[in-house]
Amino acid sequence: MKLDLHKINIRGLEWGEKTTVKDGVLYVNRDEAIASCGDFPVVAGFSLHIARPGENVRIIPVKAAIEPRCKLSSEGAVFPGIVGGMKQAGIGATLALKNCAVLVTESGDEGLKCRTGGLVDMSGPAAEYTPFSKTFNLVLEAHVRPERLKDETLSTDEACRFASFRLAAYLAERCADIKADEVKCYELAPADEKLPGVVYVMQMLGQNPEIIDFHVYGQLAGTTMIPTMLHPNEILDGAVTTFLGAHCTVCSDKQYMYEVQNSPVIEEFFEQHGKRLRFLGVILHNEVITLEGKQRASLFTAKLAKLFGAEGAVLVTEGHGNPDEDIMLNVKNLEAAGVKTVIISDELGGRDGKSPGLADWVPECDAMVSVGNTHQLLAVPERLETLIGNPASLELVRAAISCGPEEPEHFYTELIHIPCSCAQAGISRLSADWI
8 A cells, every 4th residue: 555645845825816835835725715614504604813932822612623635646646535535545635734724623612512622822831831832833723503503512522623624625635736845655565574563552531422422534422432453554645534523622732634644653663674574554443431331442453553563562541540541451452462551641649750650550551652631721811913713712721720820921721731741642742741
């Protein structure tokens, strides 16, 4: 399986008469871009905003982040089952607008039916903790209908999900005639059998689409899926899509789509394939809510690893609490099958960092990469010059604490509310040391 990823490096973002890239600047026809999102009766409409690195701009809540992509070849489809037709992902040629993202927010939810924090500041202290303060962002704002949120939020989330992926595809499609700055080939060539075979176990929360769920080739995975093996090209090329639901209160360690498309773990495995290891593939593992379901999924994950000849596995989890049981079951079963494991996880260490970081642990788990304490406090400004989204949502990210920060006109929040600040799939900048 071979994927050629054509990369156009975006260095600026402006409105324009035509959606295209010129001298590294992405110009967007606003009306055409909005029209590409489609019409959905559950929302009053959409608007678009530009947010560039370093600007005095705050976006809240951020429910999705997607890198614009489209196919350049007749092979395959972009975001199959969501935007593209039901075709194989991970083959042919794909165009990616790098250093650029479609962010999704909403407004009009004064009653805070949406419990998602998702605070992205393009400048200031919070900007240091999210990758989306460094990207040129086209922000899709959904104007919600409060009356539709009284009884359920899922239909509004679904409208935003489809609109955002359509917009991401539209942006790339309009730039398909622009010469790429770089073309990178992803292909797992035959490697020396003496090198250790390794798999990437990609655990994803599949318990409730109102929190977060993922789709595989357009099929809602959730509790109905059993772990399956995918070629890493499929992951990078949009076969697996994610979107945060209205009840996702933790944004620091959820796998935003942008992170899935740019998985640092997969990129590193490709780099080391044939040199230090043989990259065998990705085991997609769904974290369900029942103990029986967790045991079943873990048995399938361990079985797949052995079937493909794995000697080692790197595991990432999504979420905390009962998902910690998933990763520990996987470690226990993989190690029992002779597959050495390393986990990548953030920690819920409390604001003082002294609480147990994980809800479960097994003796077999003796190798871990920590990506930070998601309860760490951070003082952020009360307001920035521009707010895109839902002002009332700021109440969701204020830390309940008796004393405020020393800085005037600031409040405390936790990293838990900052997208990808403690990203377990490797896109964050934090780690932790034993003391």
